[in-house]
Amino acid sequence: MKPFNKPLSFSLNLGLALSLAIGLVGSVLGAPDQDWPxxxxxxxxxxxxxxxxxxxxxxxxxxxxxxxxxxxxxxxxxxxxxxxxxxxxxxxxxxxxxxxxxxxxxxxxxxxxxxxxxxxxxxxxxxxxxxxxxPHLIVINPSVPAKNLPELIAFIKSKNGQFNYASQGNGSLSHLEAELFMQRIGAKGTHIPYKGSSFALPDLIAGNTLMMFDSVTASLPHIQSGKLRPIAIAATERSPLLPNVPTMGQDGMKQFDVExxxxxxxxxxxxxxxxxxxxxxxxxxxxxxxxxxxxxxxxxxxxxxxxxxxxxxxxxxxxxxxxxxxxxxxxxx
CATH class of the missing domain: 3.40.190.150 (Bordetella uptake gene, domain 1)
Incomplete structure (x- = not known):
């Protein structure tokens, strides 16, 4: 009697079918990613x-x-x-x-x-x-009688805590920079958090706050118009857009730079x-x-x-x- 070979043939055909099915499913599942967006x-x-x-x-x-x-x-x-x-x-x-x-x-x-x-x-x-x-920098209202970082520190200390400083919001880089700065100079003021530069800068320009750590990008138009005064760059290098503004390290505060x-x-x-x-x-x-x-x-x-x-x-x-x-x-x- 000849051996019954159907199971082997069925097994091979089933294996081929499964392989084709898996490949087809994989192709279908991958298609959305390939066609994105x-x-x-x-x-x-x-x-x-x-x-x-x-x-x-x-x-x-x-x-x-x-x-x-x-x-x-x-x-x-x-x-x-x-x-x-x-x-x-x-x-x-x-x-x-x-x-x-x-x-x-x-x-x-x-x-x-x-x-x-x-x-x-x-x-x-x-x-x-x-x-x-x-890069970030310190900007102040032009009414503040300080032209550089040492003068700003002296002015802040003279206020005996009676001043406000702005930030881009609680937990922002702007906030932490200000906190670290106040610790370094031994001063305390009132922190006013905003929901970003666009909300903080008008109050700074109006004189409702004394200073702020802000990005060069957001502050630059107001610096150019004379509405804000730049004090120092909180980075390792000066900004090409503000070549006359020193880094904080160049103006006496070492190891205060941020990427x-x-x-x-x-x-x-x-x-x-x-x-x-x-x-x-x-x-x-x-x-x-x-x-x-x-x-x-x-x-x-x-x-x-x-x-x-x-x-x-x-x-x-x-x-x-x-x-x-x-x-x-x-x-x-």
């Missing part, structure tokens, strides 16, 4: 319009949208040192249609300052690309295919000479790093600012 992308900014984060985000959004073939729409969600906007993106679907254009340094500081931070960039996000830095990083992130679970597409197009934008020149005129310094390097930088920034906040004993409930 098919609709506009929302880029959440955790600060209001008019500040450096918003300015940088809008500058990136237009060419990024052109490159991807879909609009990139900026959505401002300010408040709580950037935590409101950050939390909104963390809750978004990881489908590539919601991204976060972030002030990395601000978010690292907010995470360290808030005792119950709801989320952070390390645990709920995928790094996409570093996009650059924007104020900005970057793009996506919600955790976003496809590597989508992240790679975003990273590729962002690299092209940041290395374009015309874009770099345009940003330089706004006090923005484009700087690219890929997803992997941004992940490393994010971890390093969180570690750095956790140590600084702990040593300064500053907390926000």
């Amino acid at each position: 098919k609709k506009p992308i929302v880029a959440v900014v955790a600060f209001p319009a008019g500040g450096s984060t918003d300015s940088f985000a809008r500058a990136i959004a237009a060419p990024l949208g052109e490159a991807l073939g879909q609009s990139v729409i900026i959505e401002n969600k300010p408040g709580a040192g950037g935590m409101i906007g950050l939390s909104a993106v963390a809750r978004a679907a990881p489908d590539g249609y919601t991204i976060h254009i972030s002030g990395l340094t601000n978010q690292a500081i907010a995470s360290a300052l808030f005792t119950n931070a709801p989320t952070d960039l390390r645990t709920n996000f995928v790094p996409v690309a570093l996009i650059g830095t924007v 104020n990083y900005y970057a793009v992130y996506a919600p955790k679970g976003t496809s590597p295919i989508i992240v790679a597409k975003l990273e590729k197009e962002i690299r092209k934008i940041l290395t374009n000479p015309d874009f770099k020149a345009r940003m330089a005129n706004q006090g923005i310094q484009p700087q690219f790093a890929n997803s992997e390097k941004l992940g490393q930088l994010t971890t390093a920034e969180f570690s750095k600012w956790e140590k600084i906040v702990k040593s300064a004993n500053i907390k926000i409930d």
Whole structure:
């Protein structure tokens, strides 16, 4: 009697069918990522319009949208040192249609300052690309009789705590810089937090607050118009746009410099295919000479790093600012 070979044949046919089915399913599942984007992308900014984060985000959004073939729409969600906007993106679907254009340094500081931070960039996000830095500086109302950092310190001390100073909000870099500055000079005033530069600067210009750490980008128009006076740059180098304004180190306060990083992130679970597409197009934008020149005129310094390097930088920034906040004993409930 001949052996019955049907089971073997059936097994082979079943195996082939399963392989084809798995390949087909994989192709179907991968198709949405390969075809992304098919609709506009929302880029959440955790600060209001008019500040450096918003300015940088809008500058990136237009060419990024052109490159991807879909609009990139900026959505401002300010408040709580950037935590409101950050939390909104963390809750978004990881489908590539919601991204976060972030002030990395601000978010690292907010995470360290808030005792119950709801989320952070390390645990709920995928790094996409570093996009650059924007230096901060001390600006004052011109009525303040101080032309440099030593004179400002002397004036602040003469007020015996009877003065207000502004910040971009509780938990922001602007806030922490001011707190560290007051500690360094042994002074105490009243901190007035705002929801970003665009809300803080009018009060500073009106004389309702004495000083503020702000971005060069947001303050520059008011400096040029004479409504604000720059005192010192809180960075390692002077700004090309304000060459006569010294760094804080050059004006006597050593080791007070900050690299104020900005970057793009996506919600955790976003496809590597989508992240790679975003990273590729962002690299092209940041290395374009015309874009770099345009940003330089706004006090923005484009700087690219890929997803992997941004992940490393994010971890390093969180570690750095956790140590600084702990040593300064500053907390926000």
